[in-house]
Amino acid sequence: MNALSREISILPDRSALLLVDLQNYNARSDGGVYKDQGLTIKEAEAKHACFFKRLKEETIPNVERLQSSCRERGIEVMYTVIECLTGDGRDRSLDYKISGLHVPRGSWDAQILDEIKPVGDEIVFPKTSSSVFISTNIHYILGNLGVDFLIISGLLTDQCISSAARDACDLGYLVTLITDACATYTQERHDTSLSHIKGYCRQRTTDEFLLELRSL
Secondary structure, X not given: OOOOOOOOOOOHHHEXXXXXXXXXXXXXXXXXXXXXXXXXXXXXXXXXXXXXXXXXXXXXXXXHHHHHHXXXXXXXXXXXXXXXXXXXXXXXXXXXXXXXXXOOOOOHHHOEOHHHOOOOOOEEEEEOOOOHHHHOOHHHHHHHHOOOEEEEEXXXXXXXXXXXXXXXXXXXXXXXXXXXXXXXXXXXXXXXXXXXXXXXOXXXXXXXHHHHHHHO
């Protein structure tokens, strides 16, 4: 292996787990993103049946495993949520305004899923852009924490996950994307996104990553 490579095992004391947008707004069928589309709960569940099934049976359970193992090893666990700094969303990006993405500050939609709630003083970054690196001070915080390795999972694989992985790579982080702890609305979109960002990050399943973590 070349000295310069993405295929490098993490160093736990220089790593952080970043969980992206696993919140009521888009990860629950009664979330605001579906209400804004005029869908009832049953209609949202029917339209995105594969997505919600994947979340319940694979993505969320794997995120719980990642959280537990990273906490045990002293790895920082962080979160992003789509959330405005204001009630009316005037601080949103132009793209979010055009897309109709509006999660008021402090709202139920902005809350992280109960199954994977932060504990203690784990850091949550509210964002109003696809990439957390654009609309938050995460890069500054990661620098203060001495983080060089970023482990990423969450939603949506082909949107905010892809954007975060690309930006993190360009900013000098070694990124590991946990493929079965991410999800988007179709398998095709998920697989295509993973293929497109393969050059920016290591890709591991949850089992593969946890095996690596135990071996360190």
